[in-house]
Amino acid sequence: MDIISQLQEQVNTIASLAFNTFGTLQRDAPPVRLSPNYPEPPANSSESATDIAEQPKLMSAALVKAAKQFDALVAALPVSEGGEEAQLKRIVELQAENDAGGQELQKQLEAAEEELKQVQELFNQAADNCLNLKKLD
């Protein structure tokens, strides 16, 4: 896949990681005490404490890794300096060179076809002579 599509995919990956992170945290967060009037909510932890502490670490590590990957892809962008005008100038130069090369090729081709015709003519004459000689024998 070309580099710009990879960058676009990476942006979308970062977005999906971000909202997966927040969604998971929101879904799995234990109830919290909002006001001093209400009693402390029952904390039923057994394996939930370790999991709930692990998940943010893993997810945020994945998020930061995706962001670093994005930076690496940006560094790999082959953006040439000079911008649009420089590119257009180069295209015009290359087109001129291409036309010159094409004409040279055409000249060589015509000369080669000319020589081919001559050789074929000579070959026909030689073959005719051979046949005539054979007939005379």
Added chain:
Amino acid sequence: MAATATYPPPPPYYRLYKDYIENPKSAPEPPPPIQGTYLLYGANYTTDEVLPSLEDQGVRQLYPKGSNIDFKKELRSLNRELQLHILELADVLVERPSQYARRVEDISLIFKNLHHLLNALRPHQARATLIHILELQIQRRKQAVEDIKRRREDAQKLLKESLGTLDGQ
């Protein structure tokens, strides 16, 4: 028994192409390509495909405007902004959960800017591809010229040799 609709008949101007085999010019030419704007299924489309700027879509542009934008620098700084905003959202959700909306809006604004920058890189990529193709073509043509020259020289050498052997006989 269900009644099925038949296909629509072919357009009536097929009769104009009756003698196309004998005389291709006796039949009307196909219509020329459309220029400018055209109407399709009730919506207006333009033939000039250009990326609409962010202001046209009502989105604030975060990176500096200019004719020559340093894409790498802007992409990297937008990435950093994005990370900071995600962190800010996490903080807001912990301390003042009711104020998430503004932060979420900021994050989506950054994403829109990122995608717009990437789309703006596409014309540059197209021109670079064109340059690459032209260079390849020039190289191929040069190679072909060299090949033809070499073959012609080989053929001339063979002819001279054969002339020599014939004369020797």
